[in-house]
Amino acid sequence: MKIIKFSLVLTILGILGMGLFHAFFKSDITKLSEIQIRGASPETEARLRLRLKSKTGTSLWEIPAKIEADNLKADPWVQSVEIQKRFPGALRVLVNERKPFAVIGNGDGQFKFVDESNFVIGKATSNQIGQYPILLGKNFEQQLELRARTI
16 A cells, blocks of 8 residues: 555656656747847847857757857957846847957058957958058068057
């Protein structure tokens, strides 16, 4: 009789456990329904949305936040990023975007933005360079020390 009661209790606990597991890990409450990106310009936000591997409908538990953050940090405009899982159903991406400090030119009409830490961010078009100091030189992009002394 004790064995039957014990088996019955164990069965009930197992069913309850499976129900809680399903409710907590597999329900729509934990499914990604919104991705919020804060701190990025519209251009950077668009690039970051394309880089994200997580898509709506994915369980928040299955999203590898560190891997996603490392993937987003590969964008040269992203200085740092933090990813937060927000229940129910939101992924918040907090971005610290690099700010151009100067523009370097190679003398052949190609320009790139540089931030205050001397990091070469990316290409600058001719209509973007007017508001920044311009550093011209054949090898400015490769010569980190020369750029650092100039900045």
